[in-house]
Amino acid sequence: MKERMKRNAIVPILYALLGMLYLGALPSEANDDTKQRTLKLQPEADTDGDGVLSNAEESVLIRRALKRYPNADTNGDGTLSDAEKLRLLERGEAKKKKKKDADRSSASSRMSNNFTTSGLIKAKALQSHGISEEQLDSLADIMSQAVKDNQVAGASFVVVHKGEVVFREGFGYADIESRRPFTADELLPIASVSKPFMASVVMALVDQGELKLEDPVEKYLPEFRGKRVKGNKQPAKPMTIRQLISHTGGFWGNKGITPEKMDLIRNFKRPLNETINLVAKYDLAYEPGTKWVYSGVGYCVLGRVLEVALGKSLEVISQETLFRPLGLSNTTFLPSREMRKRVPTAYLRVGKQLKVRSSLAEIDELRFILPGGSLFTNLDALAAFGQMHLNDGFYNGKRILSEKSVTEMRKLQSSVRPGRTYGLGWFREDVSELGLADKTYHGGSLGAHLRIDRRRKLVWAFLVHQNGPQVQPLKDKLVDQVNKMFPVLNDH
DSSP: OHHHHGGGSSOOGGGHHHHHHHHHTSOTTOOHHHHHHHHHHOGGGOTTOSSSOOHHHHHHHHHHHHHHOGGGOTTOSSSOOHHHHHHHHHHHHHHHHHHHHHHHHHHHHTSOTTSBOOSSOOHHHHHHHTOOHHHHHHHHHHHHHHHHTTSOSEEEEEEEETTEEEEEEEEEEEETTTTEEOOTTOOEEOGGGHHHHHHHHHHHHHHTTSOOTTOBGGGTOGGGTTOBBTTOSSBOOOOBHHHHHTTOSSOOOSSSOOHHHHHTTTOTTSOHHHHHHHHTTSOBSSOTTSOOOOOHHHHHHHHHHHHHHHTSOHHHHHIIIIITTTTOTTOBSSOOHHHHTTSOOOEEEETTEEEEOOOGGGOTTOOOOOTTTOOEEOHHHHHHHHHHHHTTTEETTEESSOHHHHHHHHBOOEEEETTEEEOSSOEEEEEOTTSBEEEEEEEOTTSOEEEEETTTTEEEEEEESBOHHHHHHHHHHHHHHHHHHSOOOSOO
16 A cells, blocks of 8 residues: 555655565665665655665665564575565565554554544545545645644644544654654644633633633732723733733743843743742733733733632642643643753754754753743644534543533634634634634744634644754645645534
């Protein structure tokens, strides 16, 4: 099944030895079709990156295969006949497909219980989704090509349609130097994708009667009472919790600010309460409620409001209110050293090369929680969170958020620019006749992305550990392909 095998452009290390067998099974005089087939299975065999399996490259792999699998030489002549090589290739392909199907089934079974996870989506099941194996292959091809082109070191992608996982795979490497494969189970910092999680924590507390969206911030943080806009003599109107969530609270944005202000959200050794004490010393940038300015500082203030209101740390509040009820055991603001060992290396593309960059995972003295930007989680957690929102707050047999709260998060809070608006923790697209966004999404500076599409009954999530703008072309291709695969449904 040649098309299906495209999905393994980068074969995990677990398959590396078997891959040597495949390559060793091919004679140097093999035809072009066979060689191309081989390179699709094991592209890293092309050590010089010229797109061709040279005689020298083949020779090395053949020697390794014979040493590893001496029984492959059935006639004992010290080499491999064409027939022997063909048998090995076919047997290897069969084993690979069986292993791949089993892995995919196992992966699906690990998803949260609210998904229909029957394992690998078979042909008949695919028909119920209106898609084909070739279309799934196209998603894998897009990811594989991005790895081959050195656009990303590795990434993972999950698509959930009508509550069923139809695609969930990792590609490339979590660490290039060690050749550790990037699987669908990697733990990653999701940067600003943390914001819809944080907004959901707030809405859960609103559901419980612990907070009101219109509560003034100064009710919990008196240091913000009487704040002024820079250049004004009169105090500004009190900012509200709603305004903090919607980026309309009066705080400066993340661009064009002084190093001192940038340090407020980049010093990861300072506790959140100390950071907010420093923030309170600055004037506001504009009158609360009059502008939309994307602000990480506003979410820091929001996090401190929650801590004061409930008398607990933000980590504890988030775990009790949202993460544990959703079953997100791998989701945390403060990953342990052991958990951080599972975080892929972060990369930055410089020219056509990928260079190692610093990572939140490398910080040993992590004390500061960036409420809107330092959450760690995995692909399955993103999918589960998205599915909960698609289900209007219901997930895994229980109510996580009220339908009213989910709806409120989809409502327009502020215009960003023509065609793009913001709700509570979500960017909005495709507004319905009721004024509600049928598409909600958020991305992060480290490349993570989560998207919910109600008209298509679709949730998809993307994880990578690389600068977001650098991987935007890849995400755009995935969005286009997914939209082609799944038609808009009007029965939502």
